[in-house]
Amino acid sequence: MLKEKLLELREQAIENIGSADGLKALQDVHVRFLGKKGPITEVLKGMGKLSAEERPVVGQLANEVRKMIAAKIEEKKADLEAKLLEMKLESEKIDVTLPGRKTVTGNHHLLGSIIREVEDLFIGLGFSIEEGPEVEQDYYNFEALNLPKDHPARDMQDSFYITDEILMRTHTSPVQAHTLEKHKGVGPVKVICPGKVYRRDNDDATHSHQFMQIEGLYVDHNVRLSDLKGILTVFAKHMFGADREIRLRPSFFPFTEPSVEMDISCFRCGGHGCNVCKGTGWIEILGAGMVHPNVLRMSGFDPSEYTGFAFGMGPERIAMLKYGIEDIRNFYTDDIRFLKQFNRA
Numbered sequence: 001m002l003k004e005k006l007l008e009l010r011e012q013a014i015e016n017i018g019s020a021d022g023l024k025a026l027q028d029v030h031v032r033f034l035g036k037k038g039p040i041t042e043v044l045k046g047m048g049k050l051s052a053e054e055r056p057v058v059g060q061l062a063n064e065v066r067k068m069i070a071a072k073i074e075e076k077k078a079d080l081e082a083k084l085l086e087m088k089l090e091s092e093k094i095d096v097t098l099p100g101r102k103t104v105t106g107n108h109h110l111l112g113s114i115i116r117e118v119e120d121l122f123i124g125l126g127f128s129i130e131e132g133p134e135v136e137q138d139y140y141n142f143e144a145l146n147l148p149k150d151h152p153a154r155d156m157q158d159s160f161y162i163t164d165e166i167l168m169r170t171h172t173s174p175v176q177a178h179t180l181e182k183h184k185g186v187g188p189v190k191v192i193c194p195g196k197v198y199r200r201d202n203d204d205a206t207h208s209h210q211f212m213q214i215e216g217l218y219v220d221h222n223v224r225l226s227d228l229k230g231i232l233t234v235f236a237k238h239m240f241g242a243d244r245e246i247r248l249r250p251s252f253f254p255f256t257e258p259s260v261e262m263d264i265s266c267f268r269c270g271g272h273g274c275n276v277c278k279g280t281g282w283i284e285i286l287g288a289g290m291v292h293p294n295v296l297r298m299s300g301f302d303p304s305e306y307t308g309f310a311f312g313m314g315p316e317r318i319a320m321l322k323y324g325i326e327d328i329r330n331f332y333t334d335d336i337r338f339l340k341q342f343n344r345a
């Protein structure tokens, strides 16, 4: 009886194992046949009623059936796991022979990186960065810079007016007046002011109604023209090469006295004359001068106590010279093919 029962259980188990379609179902089969409350345990429990001859025979068979079912389950388990792995590999298949996809990375805009380079240099010289508004009061753009309402030099910079008293700043020099005011007559003031400026110009290869400037201002006791010359020499060598020389030519700005224009020896031909310097050996870079006493006075500094220098340069011009860029509009039209060429930092 028990023997037949065992053989029948074996058949059932084999069938159940065969039709188990997943690890969960297989686990259920394991519990059903081999678990503590399963039929084989039942058979073993009933063995006490058997005769002495029958007992070892049934006992042995029960063990064999149990082992066999366990082995079959293990076999099936390995089989199911292999199939699962295969499915996973199939669904996650990658073609390692495909060429890689290049990640597109941006780079700094050339103007931004020129400005940063100038800022870094001057920060190293003890200057700090100052900014001012692009929509400016007439007072700061002109009057505080020694350009009263009827001054003819106002025509040097055609302006976009918003009202009679408010305009788009035509240069970064108003930041000089703002910064001096903030210091309330006490030096030193040592700042670099980069930013956008606006002029009523018709756009062409060398003119733009909007462009950038970097202003410099140093006001302290005993600041002299020779200090300006020294700083500008350091700047020229840093931006255009260690063997650059500079020269200062007399010029005019209402807010500086004396006013100068700075040239650098041509970095292309070294001063012999070429098409970059138009045969002169020199390239004009920026305007500068000693801060006019009226400017100091109007912004709360005593000109008998303080002197200073200021300069203003155009990062577009620096970039155009350095890289032979012929059209200023390239900076503003966001043509990625242009911008990509200048991955400087």
Ligand code: PHE
Binding pocket: 170, 171, 172, 173, 215, 253, 256, 287, 288, 289, 310, 311, 312, 313
């Ligand atoms: N603001 C002047 C310009 O735009 C440049 C300048 C700045 C000149 C500071 C002298 C001192 O042309």
